[in-house]
Amino acid sequence: MGITGECRFAGDVDCxxxxxxxxxxxAGSLKAEEIKLTGECGVRGRIDALSLKGRGELAADAGLRAExxxxxxxxxxxxxxxxxxLRLTGAVEIGGxxxxxxxxxxxxxxxxxxxxxxxxxxxxxSKGYLLLKMVKPSQEACFEGRTIEGDHVELEHVSAETVRGGNVVIGPGCEIKTVEYRESLEIHKSAKVDNRVKL
Known part of the structure; x- marks a missing residue:
C-alpha cells in the first residue's frame, strides 16, 4: 500500500x-512486514512490523514492535x-x-x-546536534530514564536513577544515582555518579 498526501483510516491497517x-x-493498529515513512504518522493502536524505516514524526498510542x-x-x-x-537519530518519548x-x-x-x-x-x-545548536541555541539534547540495563551500556548526556550492566561507560554530561556493573566501569570526569556498585 502506497500513500502520497494526506490519509485517514477509520480502523486497523494490515498489509x-x-x-x-x-x-x-x-484510528486502529498498523501491522505490516515493511513500513516506510516520510512525514507524519499517528496510530491510535499499536504498530507491528518486521522492518520500519523513515524520517519525520511517528506516534503510536498502544505500543510499537519492530524487528x-x-x-x-x-x-x-x-x-x-x-x-x-533500533537506530534512531532525533528524539524518543516512550511511556513504558x-x-x-x-x-x-x-x-x-x-x-x-x-x-x-x-x-x-x-x-x-548526534553529530547533527552541534549544527542544530547553532540554529536553535535553546535546543537541549539529553535523555532521561529510570533504569537503564544492558550487557554493554555507553551513555552521554543521560540522567537516570539506576544504570546496570556488564561493561558500562558513563560519558560526559551524565547524572546517575547508582551504577551497578559486573565487568568494567568507566566514568568521564564531567559525569556525576552518586553510587558505584560492583556486582
Whole structure:
C-alpha cells in the first residue's frame, strides 16, 4: 500500500508493505512486514512490523514492535517500544519500556523513556546536534530514564536513577544515582555518579 498526501483510516491497517509520503492517521493498529515513512504518522493502536524505516514524526498510542527500526526524527509511544535493532537519530518519548538487542540513539532534542533494557545500548548526542545548536541555541539534547540495563551500556548526556550492566561507560554530561556493573566501569570526569556498585 502506497500513500502520497494526506490519509485517514477509520480502523486497523494490515498489509505487507505500508509506504507513506505525507500525513496519515490510523484510528486502529498498523501491522505490516515493511513500513516506510516520510512525514507524519499517528496510530491510535499499536504498530507491528518486521522492518520500519523513515524520517519525520511517528506516534503510536498502544505500543510499537519492530524487528529492525531505523528512523530520523521523533518517535512517541505511550506504551512499550520493542525492537530487535533500533537506530534512531532525533528524539524518543516512550511511556513504558524501551527494549532491544541493539539500541543506538543519536540525540537531537530532549528524549525520555520509563525504563531501557537491551543487549547493547548506546545513547549519545548526534553529530547533527552541534549544527542544530547553532540554529536553535535553546535546543537541549539529553535523555532521561529510570533504569537503564544492558550487557554493554555507553551513555552521554543521560540522567537516570539506576544504570546496570556488564561493561558500562558513563560519558560526559551524565547524572546517575547508582551504577551497578559486573565487568568494567568507566566514568568521564564531567559525569556525576552518586553510587558505584560492583556486582
Amino acid at each position: 505487507v508493505k505500508f509506504s507513506l509520503t505525507g500525513n496519515s492517521e490510523i 529492525r527500526l531505523a528512523f530520523e526524527g521523533h518517535i512517541g509511544v505511550k506504551g512499550d517500544c520493542e525492537a530487535g535493532e 519500556l524501551l527494549s532491544g538487542e541493539q539500541l543506538d540513539i543519536g540525540l537531537i532534542g530532549y528524549s525520555r523513556a520509563g525504563d531501557v533494557g537491551g543487549g547493547k545500548i548506546r545513547i549519545k548526542r
